[in-house]
Amino acid sequence: MIAIEYVLAGAAVLILFSIIANKVSGRLGLPALLIFIFVGMLAGSEGPGGIYFDDPFIAQSIGVVGLALILFSGGLDTRWTEVRPVLYKGLMLSTVGVALTALVVCAAAIFLLGFSPLEGFLLGAIVSSTDAAAVFSILRSRRASLKGDLRPLLEFESGSNDPMAILLTIGAITLLMQPGTSFFSLVPLFVQQMAVGGLLGYGMGKGAAWLINAVKVEYEGLYAVLTLASALLIYGLTTIVGGNGFLAAYIAGLVIGNSAIVHRKSLIRFHEGIGWLMQITLFLTLGLFVFPSELLPVLVPGIIISIVLIFVARPIAVYLSLLPWKMKKNEKLMISWVGLRGAAPIVLATFPLIAGVPQAQVFFNLVFFMVIASALLHGTSIPFVAKHLGLAAPLPGRSRFGLELDSPEDSRNELFELVVPHGSPASGKQIVNLGLPAGTLIILIAKGSEQFSPRGATVLEDGDTLLILTTPDAAQAVRRIITGETEMEPDEPEPPEGGWPWGSGFTWGTTKPPENERGRL
Known part of the structure; x- marks a missing residue:
């Protein structure tokens, strides 16, 4: 039994080394997740560190907690005024786009790698969603800034597409392990997950915002503890009652961050730090969990399926999902390119391991390889692609006045x-x-x-x-x-020839909220 002092010292060294390595990687244009994973691999049993870790349940548990807190932090720091204009596009990408990605990868796995249809579908489901941790990390860094509403669209997509990927993954595992089960029997589960997750996320987010203002704790630091406990409760309770906890955590963060709460800025900074700690812990754990020698046998199939995912599946999913909207070609190309895979697919790849799916380790190694490929290609090229497509916005600068801009606590200004x-x-x-x-x-x-x-x-x-x-x-x-810039308004899908089947009376939502609700959720 290793003494706790050694565990704490080792964990601290890994975290400190990851932070320092991330500082160096930023100058080289490498994404943070890649550095954290490599540090974990170096510390693993096949690296200089020699730490043996082979427990998929612990890896999955750390990944689930980390993703929940990262999504909560991302929602907390997202303005509703930025999300609202891209709401319908984001929902389409996070549902239809995810399903289309899974189907295209499935077809490639069947015809190019010789997988069975269900095995191919499982692989496609696992890698079908973009990763919130990776997208937030790249798009909120000082290396990449996008014009217009591209950044909020991509962030909203990454924060809301996990439920669909989880449903598809669980469905594929169920079909593999329980032959004769109909996929359509899983549709009610998806509806339940989305509905319960969305409603509880919104309701509990409102409740948490009210509690933050009403509790009047004596010490300011306890507000951070209160919001952290609220985030964990929202995820846990939603999952217990059959909803999607990840969706609930993201929506709750969005609600709280856009509500009039005390110490709002300090709470956002606290959860930003928690989000980074979770990213480091999550990616280090996943790096420890993988055995580099097992990646060599999947090198060729990993390259093949990565090419399909990046250059075929993602563009097809984006273009078909966004057909109802008129968008510039360069914007669709940019959205197609920002298909970052990260922690979410790797965490989903532990599901088959725990369920005992045949060749589950092959799936995990393939997914891990695809995440590395995506991080190397997408993470390093987004600033260049944005500039080449004419979509790079000026990087945010520091305050000219040397001030940390913070609105008054009553949020009335x-x-x-x-x-x-x-x-x-x-x-x-x-x-x-x-x-x-x-x-x-x-x-x-x-x-x-x-x-x-x-x-x-x-x-x-x-x-x-x-x-x-x-x-x-x-x-x-x-x-x-x-x-002189005009305010962005929500885009509405173009009706098909002959109009929508439900008639012209249906509306996709008011184009502007009432004046007394502008800027608030």
Whole structure:
């Protein structure tokens, strides 16, 4: 029995080494997940570390907890105003897109690798979803920034597509282990998982937001403990009652993060740290769990199926899923390329191991190889592809004023910076003549190296950086006045020729929420 001191010291060394390695990898353009996995492999039984770990149940348990907290953290730091315009696209990608990906990979596994139909479908189901941890890590880093609503669309897809992949994986395992079972008998399970997960995630998220404001704890640090316990409760309780805990965790985070709660910014920072800790722990564990020597026999089939997944299955799924919407070709190409696979497929690959599926280890090794291939290709090339397609946005910079922007605790005001772009309608105008909404104040202006508090007669110029205090309801209007950009609205699918079968009275949702609800969930 190893003493706990050695376990704690070893875990700390691995985490510290992963953080340092990630700093170096960022300069080389390598994604974090790849570094964490490699550190785990080096620490494993076939690496210099010599740590033997071969327990699929523990690996799966760590993966499940890690994914739940990563999804909660991702939802907490996502603005509903960014998600709402891409809601229907994201839902289509996370359901139909996942199913199409699984089917294309299944066909390739049958015809190119000689798998049986059910084995091919199981492989396709396991790798059918993009990974939230990988997508959040890449798109929220300082290496990649995308124009328009591409980033929120890809993040929402990755945060909401796990339920479909889990259903398909469980369904494929059930069909393999229980011959004669009809796949259609699993449809009610999918409906139940989605409905219960969505409703409990929203309801318990609302309840958690109310509790955060109502509990009035004496020590500020306890609010972080409260939200962490809430995230675990939401996942656990939803799963117990038959819903999808991952979906519930993401939706609950989205609800809480877009609610008026105390210490909102500090809670987001806390859970961002928890999310990174979970990523490191999760990928280290999965790196320890794999045996590199077992990857060599799946090298050729792994390359073949990876090529199919990246260059065939993902593009087909994206293009067919987004057919109802008019989108530019370069945007669809970008969405097709950001098909990052990470922890979620590897965790799903432990399901066949625990269920005792024949050749389950082959499935795990294949999936692990495909994740490495995706991380190497996708993770290193996203900034280049975005720039080549004309979709790279300027990387977010630091505050010109040396401030950490944080809205007041009552969340009735929003504090943010805006740069007056070249050709802005506000350029050359006095502040008093801008027509800013009531309750809006420009607190500071940075002109070159000079910073000062403006007056109504102050004239704005191209390149000025403004520190603005306004209400959440007026924030979009202020941005529109200063930058000239229009507010994004939700896209609605184009009706087929002859109209929708349910008639023209059906609506996909109001294009704008009531004014008193703008910016809040």
